[in-house]
Amino acid sequence: MSRFCKLGFLDVAQSFFCTMLKFGLPPDTYTYNILIHGLCVAGSMEEAIEFANDMEKNGLGPDVVTFNILAKGFHLLGLMSGAGNVLKNMLLKGLHPDQVTYTILICGHCQAGNIDEGLKLREEMLSLHLPLNCISYTALLSSLCKSGRVVEALNLLYEMEATGVRPDVVTYSILIHSLCKQGEVQKAIMVYRDMISKRIFPNSFTQTSILLGMCQRRTIKEARMYFDALTRSNSTDCVVWYNIMIDQYAKCGKIGEAVDLYKQIVTKGITPSTVTFNSLIYGFCKQRKLDEARWWLDAMKLYGLIPSAITYTILMNAFCEERNMKSMLALFHEMETKAVVPTHVTYTVIIKGLCRQWKLQEAVQILNDMYAKGLRPDQVTYNTIIQSFCKARNLENAFRLHTEMLARDLVATPVTYNLLINGLCVYGELTDADSLLISLQDRNVNLTKVAYTTIIKAHCAKGDVQRAIFYFGQMMEKRFEISIRDYSAVINRLSKRSLLTEVKFFFLMMLCDGIYPDHQICEAMLNAFHEGGDLQSYFQLLGKMIKFGLLLD
């Protein structure tokens, strides 16, 4: 019966079960649990609960495992309130939830994005003297990592060590992976060494994380060396390693290398996956070889692989970039006929295409359709339309969309604010841009350097140098890395307006900052000094240029 359940033949399992009853063979709790598990996995919660109730009629109480199975069933359906009720029912029946029960609940809440609820359950376990085991810890740690809270994840690792819970290869692999993803390859290597010193040996998951880390921080050549070592020493090659390498080559434009690796996959008899093809298709799109990209989409079908929503979206985006709406929409319709369900990214690409044609109302219509289809637009979706409304000088609608995204519980990104500030600077009132930036600062909203450079440029162009200097100071205070491009943007604009004192001020600041001028920035200043009749400064600068070796022509 267990086998029937696993194979998905639930009806067979059920009739088998009824036959047992008929022949007076009372099923035991174990048998019930197998059937209930099968039903839960298939999403038939109502039937599963019916069988659980039925157990009592046969004089069998559901046990902790039964309840755990039910809790997991609710969790799989995303019904965490149902899972919480299971816990309450257990307590009513006088059963004690165990580590598995709590781990299921922790996973459920964390995957629903409610990590703090998961952490609360950890507290609850500790207060019940139910110690967390390696799996419960790892579940929490994994969710913390996924949402970027790696420091807290590391603290959990220390807590495990302090309480004598031995982390295993899964725990370490997750940590190494997310440290690499954050670019902290050095720390990842430390954790890796720690793992080895405890005689826990890396498996293919750990090695995948290391390979990703090499791609992140090292050169592609070093990553390739590690990859070659991996594939040399492992008899069973992991297709994910090839996928990562192919993706790296595709992203940096080395599509020839990517195809070579694909050929290696085939000659070694490894089965490529959808991801393999997606990355290859991305690589051809990036080289603007859309015919070839399309050819690979058809080629994957020969392996019995069905192009996914991601496959189609990659190609659709490429057509969108080429401003070929017709081919983009043709692909979208092909998805429909092949019953490939578009994601929110697919619709975002369509919205981008519509925006490029200035069909902004249609873009907003698609946005609304997404909600009707049960898809959640994200920040990129909104940013795309907001940018176009700004460009169309329709700031009212741009801000309306910003309000809408907040009302939909989306946290606006720094990009959102850069777009709005730029919109106000270029197409609206500069004073409104000032108030927006100030109010964002007051509310401690996360901003990037671009917000500052945008408003600084605007004030320079309008000649309000005092304000430009004020924001420049703030930008430095916030410890943003200021580049020569940022100085150039200011100095060029001030030069154009012949604000010579201010030009000299920023130039001196730049030199103090340890940034060397380039030829272009000096030319702009020379022109300004010349036209403004400030010959002293003109010759002083010429002298500096000779010193810096910028007067070679």
Add this chain to the structure above:
DNA sequence: CTAGGGTTAG
């Protein structure tokens, strides 16, 4: 029979 992990798109 119940709990945790990797790669791709805007």
